[in-house]
Amino acid sequence: MGTIVFFYFASVIVVTAALVVALRSPVFSALALLVMFFHVAGLFVTLHAEFLAVIQILVYAGAILVLYLFVVMLLNLKGEVRFHHQLTVGLFLGCMVFAEAVLLVIKGEFSLGMNLPDTREQAQLTQGNTESIGELLYSTYLFPFEIASLILLVAMVGAVILTKKGILEAKS
Amino acid sequence: MDVPVSYYLVLSGIMFSIGLVGVLIRRNIIIILLSIELMLNATNINFVAFSSYLGNLSGQVFVFFALTVAAAEVAVGLAIIIALYRHSASTNIDDFRLLKW
Incomplete structure (x- = not known):
């Protein structure tokens, strides 16, 4: 059963990934990538990473892809x-x-591969996936977590500065 | 959960190769950025597969960080694309050879 589910997700992921590269129109490429993100999230669910599956859909499909589509439609690209x-x-x-x-x-x-320690059974957690990740994130990985917020701040400032008028315009 | 971990590794290898080919052969900058997203997703699948098979949640935390970096990369990359488009009204990679000799 798990093998069938895996092969369904894997085949859809490979086909849509190939479509992203092969399609002519950027809009269709972005939509193929959307389908791929949803199936990667499904793969995460089969791997018992439910928190990451939800984050994948929220951040990738919800935020990043909308940004892509926004830019593609803003630029109004012709076929090329x-x-x-x-x-x-x-x-x-x-x-x-x-x-x-x-x-x-x-x-x-x-x-x-033969003596890969199979710790899946004993890793059956008493608490949910999200709670465990939260505990790890706020104890062991607290400093990288703060750095991540700094990266987001830098990206925000950079995006605002770069898109301001008069930065990269042609000299007239 | 009877899928061996090597299946996930091969899947992520296929995805990464497709993304690499996309970066190398496409001319549109937006498609090149999409291909970079594809490669990031391939590494994420690797991380999550190993984290699940080793029973260690640190891999999932690393995927979280990779996602943060991907979001930042997209914001800055799309800002650069918009600035370039304003500069020369094109998203063709061949038009931007300012840094070549």
Whole structure:
């Protein structure tokens, strides 16, 4: 049962990811990415990461993708030449990277996959996923958490400054 | 939960490769940013799969941080795209060779 669910999510994710790269119109690419985000969230649910699944939908599908669509519609892009002239080189490099990843996974299975400690059963938590992540976030990872808020502040200021008029305009 | 962890790793490898190819072969800057999001999501799947299989929640906390960085990256990246579009009315990557010799 779990295998069927995994293969459903995996196949939809791969197809929509390919569509993101292959489609001509940026709007359709963004919509394909939306479908992919929802299926990645479903994959998170099957891995018992419910908090991250909700955050994935809220932040990626709710905030980031809306921002993308907003910019695409603001710029009103016309149809254009899709691919770079380095198409073959890019495809070759992608296949190489994928082959390397598969090779590493196979080697890892050989060396440690058989005695990977299966702690899933004893990790059955008495409290929910969200509570555990919150406790970890506010104790062990408190300092990185504060840094994350600083990153968001810097990004906000940067976005406001960059889109102000008179920063990157052509000299007349 | 009878799916071996290597399936998740191969799936994330496929996603990462597609994102990499997208960055290399597309001409539209917006699609290039979307492909970067794709690669970030591939690493997130890796983190969550290992966190679930090792029974350690730290991986999920790291996904949380990756999400924060992705949000910041999108905000700044789209601001740069808008500034570039104002500058030369184009989102074609070939039009921006200011830093090349």
